[in-house]
Amino acid sequence: xxxxxxxHLFYPDFKDDLDExxxxxxxxxxKFFVVPGTNVETSKQAIALxxxxxxxxxxxxxxxxxxxxxxxxxxxxxxKLSEHKKVVAIGEIGLDYYYDTTPKDKQQxxxxxxxxxxxxxxxxxxxxTRDSMDDAxxxxxxxxxxxxxxxxxxxxxxxxxxxPKGVFHCFSGDALTARRLFMLGFLVSYPxxxxxxNSPAVETLKTIGYDxxxxxxxxxxxxxxxxxxxxxxxxxxxxxxxxxxxxxKATDKDVARTTTYNAKRLFNIGSLGDPVFTYSLGRSLYINxxxxxxxxxxxxxxxxxxxxxxxxxxxxxxxxxxxxxEEIKDPKAYDEIVFCxxxxxxxxxxxxxxxGAWVKANGGKVRLNTDGHGSLINKRNIxxxxxxxxxxxxxxxxSVDPRQYGELMRINGEKNHAAMVEFAGxxxxxxxxxxxxxxxxxxxxxxxxxRYVEDVLGVKYRVRPYF
Ligand code: SF4
Ligand SMILES: [Zn+2]
Numbered sequence: 097x098x099x100x101x102x103x104h105l106f107y108p109d110f111k112d113d114l115d116e117x118x119x120x121x122x123x124x125x126x127k128f129f130v131v132p133g134t135n136v137e138t139s140k141q142a143i144a145l146x147x148x149x150x151x152x153x154x155x156x157x158x159x160x161x162x163x164x165x166x167x168x169x170x171x172x173x174x175x176k177l178s179e180h181k182k183v184v185a186i187g188e189i190g191l192d193y194y195y196d197t198t199p200k201d202k203q204q205x206x207x208x209x210x211x212x213x214x215x216x217x218x219x220x221x222x223x224x225t226r227d228s229m230d231d232a233x234x235x236x237x238x239x240x241x242x243x244x245x246x247x248x249x250x251x252x253x254x255x256x257x258x259x260p261k262g263v264f265h266c267f268s269g270d271a272l273t274a275r276r277l278f279m280l281g282f283l284v285s286y287p288x289x290x291x292x293x294n295s296p297a298v299e300t301l302k303t304i305g306y307d308x309x310x311x312x313x314x315x316x317x318x319x320x321x322x323x324x325x326x327x328x329x330x331x332x333x334x335x336x337x338x339x340x341x342x343x344x345k346a347t348d349k350d351v352a353r354t355t356t357y358n359a360k361r362l363f364n365i366g367s368l369g370d371p372v373f374t375y376s377l378g379r380s381l382y383i384n385x386x387x388x389x390x391x392x393x394x395x396x397x398x399x400x401x402x403x404x405x406x407x408x409x410x411x412x413x414x415x416x417x418x419x420x421x422e423e424i425k426d427p428k429a430y431d432e433i434v435f436c437x438x439x440x441x442x443x444x445x446x447x448x449x450x451x452g453a454w455v456k457a458n459g460g461k462v463r464l465n466t467d468g469h470g471s472l473i474n475k476r477n478i479x480x481x482x483x484x485x486x487x488x489x490x491x492x493x494x495s496v497d498p499r500q501y502g503e504l505m506r507i508n509g510e511k512n513h514a515a516m517v518e519f520a521g522x523x524x525x526x527x528x529x530x531x532x533x534x535x536x537x538x539x540x541x542x543x544x545x546x547r548y549v550e551d552v553l554g555v556k557y558r559v560r561p562y563f
Contacts, residue, residue: 102312187222288320427460442470468516
């Protein structure tokens with residue numbers, strides 16, 4: 097299932113066949129449509145469409161290219177319209193320095209005023225930029241500083257997936273700008289431009305992945321290849337998703353689920369899905385054995401929403417061995433069965449052993465993703481018990497410096513770092529592969545970590561990007 101997070105379905109281009117357009121999209125799996133207004137008039141039209149079609153939701157706002165005529169009265173009308181029950185955001189708003197239709201200072205004033213409306217109404221914003229990325233990002237940054245509610249969400253959230261404040265649609269920025277936005281609690285969305293030849297968006301996507309993105313068509317504009325020249329319409333969303341999956345080396349399903357989840361959550365549309373005991377990503381099946389952990393990493397979303405690529409991992413009880421085995425069914429159907437999730441699997445080491453042994457006996461491959469504290473947790477050297485249970489052990493190294501390790505994981509750095517290193521050395525004796533990974537954060541020395549892992553510990557090394 098997909099959501100078109102940005103389609104101007106009120107344009108005259110659609111006046112004759114909108115029923116057909118919506119039906120075609122729905123047949124292609126696109127189930128919801130978010131229609132942003134561009135001024136008072138089209139905001140009303142977007143609302144009218146949301147009343148006519150259950151699957152349509154509206155955004156109301158004054159687009160930078162429509163700001164020349166707009167005054168405070170128009171802003172008051174937008175705020176009034178935003179009370180409609182199918183209005184899910186203020187948008188599209190923003191800054192456009194490409195077309196010189198409205199002086200910059202007026203654009204900035206109206207952008208800020210509309211952000212204030214969104215904050216008052218507790219709605220996200222849909223941001224348009226053109227040649228104005230830096231100013232637009234600085235403006236939202238400044239508004240976060242100025243607004244207590246937005247600021248409090250920054251400060252108190254345990255999550256790298258902050259309560260989303262909005263989206264930069266048709267995103268044209270680079271990876272660093274994207275990351276700045278993610279840290280502020282914004283998403284970015286991509287239309288058909290990702291299918292164009294030499295699109296810079298492709299390079300950005302390779303770095304940022306698809307965790308924080310949404311799909312959009314921006315219909316009737318920006319028709320994806322190979323349909324360029326024709327009117328754009330929401331039924332092309334799966335093709336955009338397919339291209340993004342190809343760029344990010346992911347499956348179409350993973351991109352569809354993740355981007356749909358992001359849109360549902362941002363716009364508060366539909367239900368977000370029940371927690372799961374097992375979940376598939378790529379060609380592997382992951383086991384969510386527990387949400388308990390002996391650490392409390394600063395970058396971990398365990399105590400936040402605990403969602404991974406659209407899968408809700410926030411279980412309220414732990415699965416039994418039987419339940420997990422029943423869900424796996426056929427281990428050979430997957431590349432790997434992975435103990436993972438937002439928790440430390442070795443806290444349930446008996447279950448790991450039982451399930452792992454069953455998977456291997458039935459022709460599957462097993463990976464254990466762990467913080468490496470299993471021997472500390474179980475008060476014995478557990479490595480020998482991994483024989484015939486696990487093929488690969490992936491340990492989060494996080495940092496080679498015990499002090500930094502302790503700070504990142506909010507645990508006793510000295511003791512746990514030593515235990516983790518010892519476990520890596522022991523595990524090497526009993527499983528075919530040991531990998532150690534670090535999250536590439538600004539102040540982690542990933543080169544030093546690489547030398548340490550490969551030369552000192554003699555195991556494989558992997559950097560996980562912090563996006
Ligand atoms: S060790 Fe893993 S599950 Fe535990 S807090 Fe850290 S990142 Fe989260
Ligand atoms: Zn638009």
